Amino acid sequence: AAAAAAAAAAAGEAGRDGGGAAADGVQAANHALPAQGVNFINPPPPGLKPSKAQPQAPGKMLTSKDISPNLKGRHAELFWPADGNWYLIEIQDVDVVTKTARIVYTTGELEELELGDIIQNQHMSLISL
Numbered sequence: 001a002a003a004a005a006a007a008a009a010a011a012g013e014a015g016r017d018g019g020g021a022a023a024d025g026v027q028a029a030n031h032a033l034p035a036q037g038v039n040f041i042n043p044p045p046p047g048l049k050p051s052k053a054q055p056q057a058p059g060k061m062l063t064s065k066d067i068s069p070n071l072k073g074r075h076a077e078l079f080w081p082a083d084g085n086w087y088l089i090e091i092q093d094v095d096v097v098t099k100t101a102r103i104v105y106t107t108g109e110l111e112e113l114e115l116g117d118i119i120q121n122q123h124m125s126l127i128s129l
Contacts (some may be wrong), residue, residue: 005047006090012081021128038108038110039093039104039108040075040090040104040106041072041073041090041092042073042075042090044075044088044090044106045057045075045127047090049088050087050088050089050105050106050107051085051086051087052085052086053084053085053086054086055077055086055125056077056086056088056125057075057077057125057127057128058128059076059077059125059126059127059128060125060126060128061119061122061124061125061126062076062115062118062119062124062125062126063119064099064119066126067094067096067099067115068094068096069096071091071092071101071126072091072092072093072094073090073091073092074090074091074126074127075088075089075090075091075122075127076089076090076091076103076125076126076127077089077122077125077127078103078113078118078123078124079122079123079124079125080123081121081123085127086125087105087106088105088106089104089105089106089115090103090104091103092104092110099114099115099116100112100113100114100115101113101115
């Protein structure tokens with residue numbers, strides 16, 4: 001029993017040390033990203049969940065004609081093919097020259113999107129609510 005307790009304690013130490021190193025690496029990576037934990041500019045439409053298998057709200061697919069500063073503050077749903085879900089987002093900023101947008105998820109995580117790819121693949125539905 002003492003040997004098992006010592007082995008468990010050693011495993012716990014190894015886990016904490018390994019976890020600390022991983023946590024430090026994650027923290028360092030987060031510092032390289034712009035402002036994590038960002039809030040939506042406008043409150044999201046009521047009753048929408050952070051993600052669903054189908055778009056939850058009435059909307060229209062993003063097109064090239066939609067790319068303008070007017071997208072700032074708009075809510076949308078973004079499709080992730082890897083898991084097949086549509087994620088509720090808000091468009092925080094748009095660069096009409098490079099056709100990129102900075103978006104925020106309900107978790108506060110930011111992401112920079114190439115809108116050309118999003119349009120081509122029909123992976124963003126602008127919420128009409």
